[in-house]
Amino acid sequence: MIDVTEEIISSSLRIATPLALAALGELVTEKSGVLNLGVEGIMYGSAFVGIATAAQTGSLTAGLVAALVSGALAGLIFAFATVTLGVNQHVAGLGLTLLMISLCNTANRIIFTADGGQVRVDPWQPLNFGGPIFSQYWLTYATFLIAVPFVWWLLWKSGLGLKIRAVGENPEAADVAGIGVAKTRYTAIIIGSLFMALGGAFITLAFVGTFTVNIINGRGWVALALVIFGRWTIGRLLIGAALFSLVNAGQLQLRLLPSFADVPFEILLALPFLAVIVGLAISGRNVPYPGAYLKPYKRL
Amino acid sequence: MKARFVLRASTPWWRGPLLVGAAALLTILISAIMIRWAGGAPIPAVRYMFISPLQSRFGFTESLLSATPLVFTGAAVAIAFRAGYWNIGAEGQLLAGTIGATWVGLHAESLPRIVGVPLILLAGMLFGALWALTPALLRTRLGIDEVVTTLLLNPVALLIITGLLNGPWRNSESGFPDSDVIADSTKLWIVWPNTRVHFGLALGVVVIGLCWWFVGKMSGGLKLRAVGLAPNAARIAGLPVERTLLITALASGGIAGLGGASEIAGVAHQLTTGISNNFGYTGVIVATLAALSFVGALLVALMFGVITVGSFSASRALEIPSQIGQLVQAVLLITVVCALVIQKYRVVWTIKRSEGRK
Numbered sequence: 001m002i003d004v005t006e007e008i009i010s011s012s013l014r015i016a017t018p019l020a021l022a023a024l025g026e027l028v029t030e031k032s033g034v035l036n037l038g039v040e041g042i043m044y045g046s047a048f049v050g051i052a053t054a055a056q057t058g059s060l061t062a063g064l065v066a067a068l069v070s071g072a073l074a075g076l077i078f079a080f081a082t083v084t085l086g087v088n089q090h091v092a093g094l095g096l097t098l099l100m101i102s103l104c105n106t107a108n109r110i111i112f113t114a115d116g117g118q119v120r121v122d123p124w125q126p127l128n129f130g131g132p133i134f135s136q137y138w139l140t141y142a143t144f145l146i147a148v149p150f151v152w153w154l155l156w157k158s159g160l161g162l163k164i165r166a167v168g169e170n171p172e173a174a175d176v177a178g179i180g181v182a183k184t185r186y187t188a189i190i191i192g193s194l195f196m197a198l199g200g201a202f203i204t205l206a207f208v209g210t211f212t213v214n215i216i217n218g219r220g221w222v223a224l225a226l227v228i229f230g231r232w233t234i235g236r237l238l239i240g241a242a243l244f245s246l247v248n249a250g251q252l253q254l255r256l257l258p259s260f261a262d263v264p265f266e267i268l269l270a271l272p273f274l275a276v277i278v279g280l281a282i283s284g285r286n287v288p289y290p291g292a293y294l295k296p297y298k299r300l
Numbered sequence: 301m302k303a304r305f306v307l308r309a310s311t312p313w314w315r316g317p318l319l320v321g322a323a324a325l326l327t328i329l330i331s332a333i334m335i336r337w338a339g340g341a342p343i344p345a346v347r348y349m350f351i352s353p354l355q356s357r358f359g360f361t362e363s364l365l366s367a368t369p370l371v372f373t374g375a376a377v378a379i380a381f382r383a384g385y386w387n388i389g390a391e392g393q394l395l396a397g398t399i400g401a402t403w404v405g406l407h408a409e410s411l412p413r414i415v416g417v418p419l420i421l422l423a424g425m426l427f428g429a430l431w432a433l434t435p436a437l438l439r440t441r442l443g444i445d446e447v448v449t450t451l452l453l454n455p456v457a458l459l460i461i462t463g464l465l466n467g468p469w470r471n472s473e474s475g476f477p478d479s480d481v482i483a484d485s486t487k488l489w490i491v492w493p494n495t496r497v498h499f500g501l502a503l504g505v506v507v508i509g510l511c512w513w514f515v516g517k518m519s520g521g522l523k524l525r526a527v528g529l530a531p532n533a534a535r536i537a538g539l540p541v542e543r544t545l546l547i548t549a550l551a552s553g554g555i556a557g558l559g560g561a562s563e564i565a566g567v568a569h570q571l572t573t574g575i576s577n578n579f580g581y582t583g584v585i586v587a588t589l590a591a592l593s594f595v596g597a598l599l600v601a602l603m604f605g606v607i608t609v610g611s612f613s614a615s616r617a618l619e620i621p622s623q624i625g626q627l628v629q630a631v632l633l634i635t636v637v638c639a640l641v642i643q644k645y646r647v648v649w650t651i652k653r654s655e656g657r658k
Contacts, residue, residue, distance in 0.1 A: 035447075037388075037447070077634075081634065081637070081638055084305060085305070085638055085641040085642065085645075086641060087637050087638060087641050088637075090386055090388070090447065091584070091588050091633075091637055092634070092637065094388060094581070094584055095585070095588075095630060095633045095634045095637065096634070098578075098581055098582075098585065098626070098629075098630040098633070099627070099630040099631060099633075099634060101626075101630075102623060102626040102627040102629075102630050103627055103630075105621075105623040105626070105627075106334060106338075106621050106623040106624055106627050109338075109621035109623055110337060110338045110339075110620075110621055114621075217455060218451075218452065218454070218455040221448065221451040221452050221454075221455075222452065224447075224448050224451070225448045225449075225452060228444075228445060228448060264463035264464075264466060264467045265463075266459040266460065266462045266463030266466065267459070267460070267463050269459050270455075270456045270459040270460065270463075273452050273453070273455060273456045273459075274456065276452055277434070277438075277449055277452055277453070280438070280444050280448065280449065281438055281442060281444065284438075284442070284444040284445070285442045285443060285444065286443065298307070
């Protein structure tokens with residue numbers, strides 16, 4: 001029983017890594033008053049660009065760097081559309097997601113699968129510090145030991161974070177106080193996209209070591225839900241990620257039990273998504289949206 | 301040098317069409333670059349994609365066939381967005397519709413066609429509306445953002461289909477994960493003889509007409525638009541905002557589900573995991589490019605039908621990936637949406653003189 005528990009916690013941490021990274025990125029973005037529905041597409045793009053570069057150069061580090069660059073570029077396009085032009089954020093975000101997915105599927109077809117092949121790399125291996133729980137990928141350690149405290153510091157302790165929160169709550173007042181609204185939102189969107197890209201790259205470069213169509217499979221949407229579930233705070237966001245990952249890791253273990261042999265595993269796969277919706281139903285009421293959420297800012 | 305976008309006092313009439321034309325050209329240019337990269341010749345490929353489907357009867361009717369599900373999802377998304385209900389779950393609702401339709405199709409052996417066809421369409425509509433019910437109730441009762449919940453239910457619908465096809469609905473002859481063929485009594489009529497164009501297209505046009513008539517001409521439609529334009533003002537004016545949203549959400553889901561039923565009963569005749577080629581998400585593009593107008597959605601859906609058929613024939617003839625069709629649609633969405641905003645602005649270039657300030 002201890003073994004199973006440890007196994008579940010260990011795989012929960014693995015499952016939670018890309019979700020936590022993407023949700024942190026979405027949190028930074030939304031704190032500046034911008035909803036980025038491109039999160040699914042940015043993860044998809046970085047997952048593909050990461051592994052494609054790693055396969056061509058033979059270096060996982062190069063893959064990670066390329067994935068981050070792809071994330072920053074996608075964020076830049078999104079920022080131009082939503083901040084500079086003031087395009088509807090739902091449409092721009094979903095458009096970015098569809099663009100990245102179709103772009104990567106096309107590129108994947110051209111480079112790798114045209115002759116029936118598939119891109120593969122030797123992924124990062126877990127670093128073992130004793131026991132299944134402390135046998136994790138370096139990005140998992142980095143996420144929970146570095147990225148989480150960093151985003152907390154960035155948003156609530158740094159000067160940039162104060163600016164981000166100011167333009168997210170009340171851009172007019174921030175503008176009067178001399179804060180560049182557009183510049184701050186660009187910065188928040190690009191920092192956010194970098195975290196989303198890390199999450200996407202983790203999946204191909206560490207988790208699976210290959211790329212298949214639909215590899216992100218709704219993880220970006222889960223990250224969106226986690227931000228709302230977390231009421232834009234890091235602590236609650238992590239609780240949400242933990243709950244989702246525990247349900248997910250739990251269903252992976254359930255599948256191994258003989259008494260669940262007759263239950264189609266797809267139903268179990270759907271459980272974590274339903275758990276997120278139930279979680280939102282319980283704790284998503286009267287949530288404190290950032291004051292300028294979804295509102296473009298134009299000085300007239 | 302620094303660029304600034306300044307709102308125009310008035311927009312000349314030609315700027316809109318000019319910029320949308322430029323966006324279309326940019327889209328074609330980007331797809332040409334991708335085609336070149338794939339090792340194809342761009343100019344023949346562009347001709348295959350955008351023109352050749354219109355030059356043959358077969359290409360034209362296949363385009364109509366490809367447009368059919370997009371007519372439904374485009375209308376579903378447009379009606380929801382008009383009410384300010386951000387339903388991004390048309391994909392899941394269409395898939396739910398295919399489940400309902402298949403269930404009826406597999407159990408309607410002995411019925412006459414005049415009963416079977418309405419039944420299978422009704423089942424698709426009901427399942428689609430049912431799939432939209434949970435997010436709609438969460439939004440109207442508890443105030444939970446529908447964007448996230450409708451999005452999250454999309455992968456769930458696909459998982460349920462996969463589960464059904466690997467389990468109870470596995471093909472009884474081949475053993476493959478696709479369902480048995482539905483009963484003849486539930487198959488839709490072919491409306492254009494000797495082609496695959498089926499009754500679903502006519503139904504889609506009727507749905508578009510009904511949406512246009514209801515939203516544009518009826519008092520209920522006026523309420524719907526008022527809720528979409530200014531929910532707080534509508535609430536103060538005493539309009540039943542929550543009820544309007546709930547009904548619109550269910551109608552939207554029902555229309556998407558009907559699109560699913562039309563695919564099952566009209567052309568696929570069996571459920572497969574690939575039954576929806578991103579129809580729901582493409583519906584968002586269709587509705588947006590149509591500026592949420594229903595007649596516009598019909599036209600954009602037809603155009604996308606041409607692009608879909610065109611990208612497949614370009615793919616066959618020139619050995620370039622057929623995925624380029626979806627890429628073109630996504631690029632078109634982003635460039636056109638940006639162009640529509642840019643037309644309202646002019647760019648002012650300013651040269652920064654003050655070097656002391658930092």
